[in-house]
Amino acid sequence: MADLSTNFVGIKSPNPYWLASAPPTDKEYNVVRAFKAGWGGVVWKTLGAEGPPIVNVNGPRYGAVWGADRRLLGLNNIELITDRPLEVNLREIKQVKRDWPDRAMVVSLMVPCDEESWKAILARVEETEADGVELNFGCPHGMSERGMGSAVGQVPDYIEMVTRWVKKHSRMPCIVKLTPNIADIRKPAEAAKRGGADAVSLINTINSITSVNLDDFSPEPMIDGKGAHGGYCGPAVKPIALNMVAEIARDPATAGLPISGIGGVSTWRDAAEFLALGAGSVQVCTAAMTYGFGIIKELNAGLSQYLDDKGMTLDQLQGRAVPNVTDWQYLNLNYVTKARIDQDLCIQCGRCFAACEDTSHQAISMSPDRKFEVIDSECVACNLCVNVCPVQDCITMEELPLGAVDERTGETVREYANWTSHPNNPMARAAE
Amino acid sequence: MSNSPTTPGIQPGRLSPDAYGAHFDDLYPAYDPHEAMVAADRCYFCHDAPCITACPTEIDIPLFIRQIQAGQPDAAGKTIMDQNIFGGTCARVCPTETLCEGACVREMAEGKPVEIGRLQRYATDSLMERPDHPYTRAASTGKHVAIVGAGPAGLSCAHRLAMHGHDVTVYEAQDKPGGLNEFGIAAYKMAGDFAAREVEWLLGIGGITIRTGQALGRDVSLDALRAEHDAVFLGTGLGDVNQLGIPGEDLDGVRDAVDFIAELRQTDDLSRLAIGRDVVVIGGGMTAVDAAVQSKLLGAERVSMVYRRDRAAMSASDHEIDHAATEGVTILTGATPVAIHGQGAVAEVEFAYTGGDETFRLKADQVFKAIGQKLVPVDGLATEGRKFAGVPLAGVWAGGDCTGGGEDLTVTAVAQGRDAAEAIHADLTGNGI
Structure with a gap:
């Protein structure tokens, strides 16, 4: 069994799976259940400043998007930060860390944007002997209307300023949690780095309305006839999160900045993908909220087996895909593939045909007895047929070898060449 | 309740009263x-x-x-x-x-x-x-069409004609509409009086009059229908049954399966419906399966379904045959009935292995014959085999089991009735095809 133990900016955990700051980490009872199940760590649900507790709505807090068989694909929420008294949370954090010293205990924080507020809360957290803090600059709903959460995360200068305060008033590792509700994720990451952050974590939830009630004409979740945008998470957001993680991992300005990857991690495979794109730990929430803490067994066993099968260590996996994340202009335009349909696996549903015929390149033929075949002279290798086929590996993309002729273009497959030197590119550099 | 599955003879009430409801409820309950x-x-x-x-x-x-x-x-x-x-x-x-x-x-x-x-x-x-019928009628065409037979073919035709604005009168020999849906299909497939409810719903479109107790050739003639209407559709089904033509066929306890099924379907109290202890059903089609399974469900101790050819040749589907076997029906193939024995009432059925001389006997106090149905001939129309040879008369269409094609399936009858309605509509409105 591969060793999954992790040291992320000095925060040690037996595996890279932390529960993200969210309802599953709001109190001792849940967190202890998570640790018993095997989770490597938690980011305790965001604490606010001393004072009257936060108030939540008393109607529905979550909206959802489902796939076939009502599989939960996306979840959104309008819950705020912890609504329990600060001292209760701090007492429980201290107790749990004491009882579970080998697990990562990170505390999420969100207080008003002034130095005194941050100084005050940091002192309280340090007393718990927690392993680190995560600055919640991400929540897109509610708290942002009060100048916190994503209201800070959307202004790089504020991120830098607050991060600096935190590093000034605490010796704890500081992870800055980034909001995806911005145009360029690299800017807040750079700001966090300038402010002295030990790491960034991302993504927080995405502004969203999951559905509209067509009887009452209100967004869901509906609170007495009205709805507010909420934060979207779950499997549906993973592609957005992966891209943002990769952007930070490959940007020279932020390369090497430790990343805790968040966004739709549901299986070991999702986690491995985040790790390969440079994350040093992953945070999970929606999958646990959907299936319970028991999924950690699959997450651990799956990642461990994958590493064993690959003969890799966790360190060797981390960041392994980053060098292969590039810009479109550097993609090999001489890489030619054609769709291939495995007739033994084909169940003759014809979805590939409909997709290609109606919406793409008319590159699949259909015989009267429902045999579907690729027309190489029309196939642009778009991959849509692969994506709509209900049978895994029934349709695959086959690479044409060097020297072969692409029947569509009539051109011979040649060595690597990209857009930067393509004759149609007015900006093309002269061939050396 | 004194009777049980082992009570000899043809007896009612072989089961406890509540067993009947369970046995004849939906075989496949509705999805929630x-x-x-x-x-x-x-x-x-x-x-x-x-x-x-x-x-x-x-x-x-x-x-x-x-x-x-x-x-x-x-x-x-x-x-x-x-x-x-x-x-x-x-x-x-x-x-x-x-x-x-x-x-x-x-x-x-x-x-x-x-x-x-x-x-x-x-x-x-x-x-x-839904409380409303989902179809509306086109403006009246002033045309009137006669339909013979209020089964799936006839009513499918009637509904489509009504949609197109024609007035329709359906002549039905039985005392209520529905055809095989009402009289000829196992009760557990049509639970909750569904056939009658469906007809009532279908008639919600309006413009369709049903006259029951009107048999073609007895109460109404084809000539008269042609004279009085702009078009005629024959959906008479197969009103007669094939006979075995073997000794003993007239003994008490020997009966056509379709009569048994029709009686069962029309019975208010299944516990009063008599069924044999040893039931033999002769045939290999859906009617044979429906008779055999329902015999078992009524409490018969032993039910055998005997077919002269092999299982692959049975017209009942594999699914139906499997269902019969699951319900405890014994299925014998490759055996041809040669005689029915008994003193006044049936006691045994003698079979010969098909293509051979060896015979065997099955104990039976009730025998259901399900060896196929055939047309009741109509004056002026030739028959071919058990169906109409064709309908060469101007202004007369036909569909459903009484015509060739299909495998006597409800769905085929519905399609033929619908398509005939479109043809009649085209003919009546001058959009000939």
């Missing part, structure tokens, strides 16, 4: 909304879907399933009824494993098709629960 969504989610929305091609009425199955997925099962029901106004019956009685479900790509993929029949029932039930 959750079950329907789970089942609907399995549909791939195939291109030019094989299930549509496999349906004699060409229902757009992927479309109606998608409408269920999208939360409008009643709209799904409308998609079905647009093609097949007996979508409710067909959902219950179609041999889906040889039609739509047999063609489903998930049958190929996983050996488990989308359960189209049960989804169709869910959709059609949803539509029929």
